[in-house]
Amino acid sequence: MNILLLNVIVLIYLLVIGYLGYKGWKGTSSAEDYMVGGRKIHPFVMAMSYGATFISTAAIVGFGGFSGLFGMSLLWLTFLNIFLGIFIAFVFFGKRTRKMGHNLNALTFPELLAKRFESKFIQWFSGLLIFCAMPIYAAAVLIGAARFIETTLNISFDVALLVFSIIIAVYVVMGGLKGVMYTDAFQGTIMFFGMLFLLYMTYDILGGVTTAHQAISNMSGLVPANLASVGHAGWTSMPTFGSPMWWTIVSSIILGVGIGVLAQPQLIVRFMTVKSNRELNRAVLIGAVFILIATGTAYVVGTLSNVYFMNTEGVLSIGATVSEAFPTGNSDSIMPLYINKAMPEWFIYIFLVSLLAAAMSTISSQFHAQGTSIGRDVYETICGKKGLNSVIITRLGIIVAIVIAAILGYILPGGIVARGTALFFGLCSAAFLPAYALGLFWKRTTKEGAIAGLLTGTFVSLFCLVFIHQAESAALGISKMLIGRDVLISAMPWPYVDPMVISLPLAFIATVIVSLLTKAPSKEHLKKCFKGI
Template sequence: MVSIGIVFLVVFLALMTGIGIWGMRKTKTLGDFFLGGRTMGPWVSAVAYGTSYFSAVIFIGFAGAQGWQFGLNALWIALGNALIGACAAWVVLARRTRRMTQNLDAMTMPEFLQKRYGAKHLKPVAASVIFFFLLPYSASVFKGLGHLFEAVFHIPYDLALLIMIAFTGVYLILGGYFAIAITDFIQGIIMFFGAAAMILVLSGQGGGILEMIRKVAENYPVHVPPERQPSALTIVSLVFMTSFGTWGLPQMTQKFYAIKNEAVIPRAAVVTTVFALMIGIAAYLTGAYAHVFFDLTTVPQNEAGILYDSIIPTLLTNQFIGNLQLLLALILLLVLSASMSTLSSLVLVSSSSVAIDLYPSQVDSKTGKDRSVAMMRLLSALFIIVSYFISRFQIGFIVTLMSLSWGVVSGAFAAPYILGLYHRRITKAGAYAGLITGLVTEIVLFFVLGSARSPLAASFAIVVPFIVVPLVSRFTSPPEKQFLDKVFEGI
């Protein structure tokens, strides 16, 4: 299987590199590099959104942990991700985001917030939040891929890390968003069919999907007694964090900036929803299937307890044997695809926090070339190198930043961004208050409630600013009508 996997890997990485070189020819301006010139069609836009949504975390760690702890209730996460995180996001946010960012000539979340509210210092503050919390998150994805390569392909962790960083860097630095979108589309196809094959084969080994679901429902209370089962509040907060929480993540909203036109949106919403349903159900149902393929004596564990990150890899290794080795290689490629697509989006958004938001655009007077493109490429390379060192040397406070990342970023941005799209009365002071409130709420509750209840902390961090922003705006001076007419033109 290792030899088959390596062949798949070499072909896959060669294809990604080729697309990066092709994308370089289409990348002339900063807008081309970061948004693909705002020319993305429905299929590419939809799949790019979906592949940025799901990474190796869902297949390796998240699905194993939630599938075992939640049983079939983990499927509520998949449903919420598809209907709220994917479909509703496109319906509610895409049109207004595309039009308003074009009205304001904004390419990033910090730039949008600054121009939407006329807030001089909001952009560097928002850019700093992205830099400090998304960069460590991207490093954690690199780390997960390194361990996957080490376990499956028997490549030393350090070498695996270097290979992943090198190839991600090549197609991202050369081709920018255009290369990311095209590679995301190819990776998305691999993810979709790999996920479908995985769940069909596993279901077939247990008598079909309905029979497997019956067995999970029967075994779950034996493996996880009622007193240890998660509460309804835990399930709801997890669904909310992973579904509505994505509405405030810059790497997700960037996909709306880049679409060709508004006619793309309805088809993209349908494609993204179908994609998210397939990936989410396949991942969490596989996690729940652990209650059929394992019992309390065979589930991966050590003296400290169950090894949730090992449940899915062990399950797949045990079940995909003999003639199924080729399919296992495809599924490993699925995990790799999920991670590389998420990773490239994270690095692009993180590097933009400096190259676009903190570095003024400069056009060479002689050649007419935008020097910011070179700066963006340089910073993308630098951020990838920094990600390597973060992945290689796990420092205590950086690990904490990784754990905080989702709640902090979404809590800081969701309310100022979403309310700014819909309400003319939201003020600069309200936007500042919302960003700071989300940031502080997440950090305080994370340490008060503990990492085990981090979804609840993140949910509060996202919700509280939706109360604070309108309240502060109510008692502060509204923006000028002429300014708002420009912002909301055509909306």
């Protein structure tokens, strides 16, 4: 290991991050600056911040590792990420969100919903839900980064997790959203070129695009028996239709994350940081290209890592990660191990910075969203106090959020990165998407309807996690304790159907029916909300 080269690269990176965080701090003089960047963010910064917040170690390490197990079927998620997460989100949702947020002077996503529906309950309940649910997603991102640092630098996972958490805490607490978005844009740029080079190097090592893909196609007969029994049909094929693996890939990964991106609080607030729709239009192409390279590379390289390990060690990727701590392997270690064994040393250090950038850009936005939720949406709404006090509470909330995420990072099991991400995305989709989407596009949506959808999506999701979806219900043990078995319904496919597939349609139905049965919002209020839309 070239310690001098590593130290120089990391030092330069941290100096730039420190400068950008300082720049954000110097440009933050009001709550509007801290919450939405003063609504004057450049389209490149906005697009790269959105993409870098969206794509993190969860995508590179977690979903890349899942691709090592399950194959290129995850590329359907890249398609949804671009079509829904960029095109639909920016062109249709983003423009209305930006304008309505400006009309109502909303500084957070829960505040936007609350002012659209004239409901303090929606604001504090949504803020509390974000603060309580986001730590598992934040912990998943922390774990992904710490695993790579552990593998690359050969240091303790616990130490890597602690140091990384402290670094993020400093610039998020001080710089607000400006500091977060400036660093995001820089980190996203590093990620883009790092992932592009990783893809090129992988194909070069494996003999070219055609040779590499033919090799992974020829390995279908090497699928482990335990994976074949649940539907694995090879790394270049979709799982067997209707199998447990098919339901996991399609409902939890592709649909859960693909649809869930539309209702991510830390992403939606980005739409309120630009001054006009022109900036959003200019950001679409930038965001789409970034997502294509970042996610597409992770899923392709994760899959092709099986060819590399089979050629060099005679085992599949998951077999190469077997250790005393993980006797059956750990999918979260596939990408870090592949990069450290297959790539040149200088690139490992560069990619370490790329991965740190991926984690820091996402998790800083998560912590900022949690802090503003507890400070702006819960504290201000319940106590009725605004101004300096709420910014102080926001910063304290960020510190608490970081501590919770770090604690979860120490106790969550292996292979949790992708699953933790999908769980949070699905919960946000079920809880927030009906009120958010209908509130933007259907003027007849009422306060009572929005509340009904919010509560239905939240509590049906939680019920499914505890009693229906086996991955979580078995781990929690509540169902086992109360009814004597891991899941309430054991017949296929219910134990493998993601909670979002059940809760999201029910939440939409509840929102529409209750809205039709209750009094429509006043014309004056709707005129204010939809002015210029």
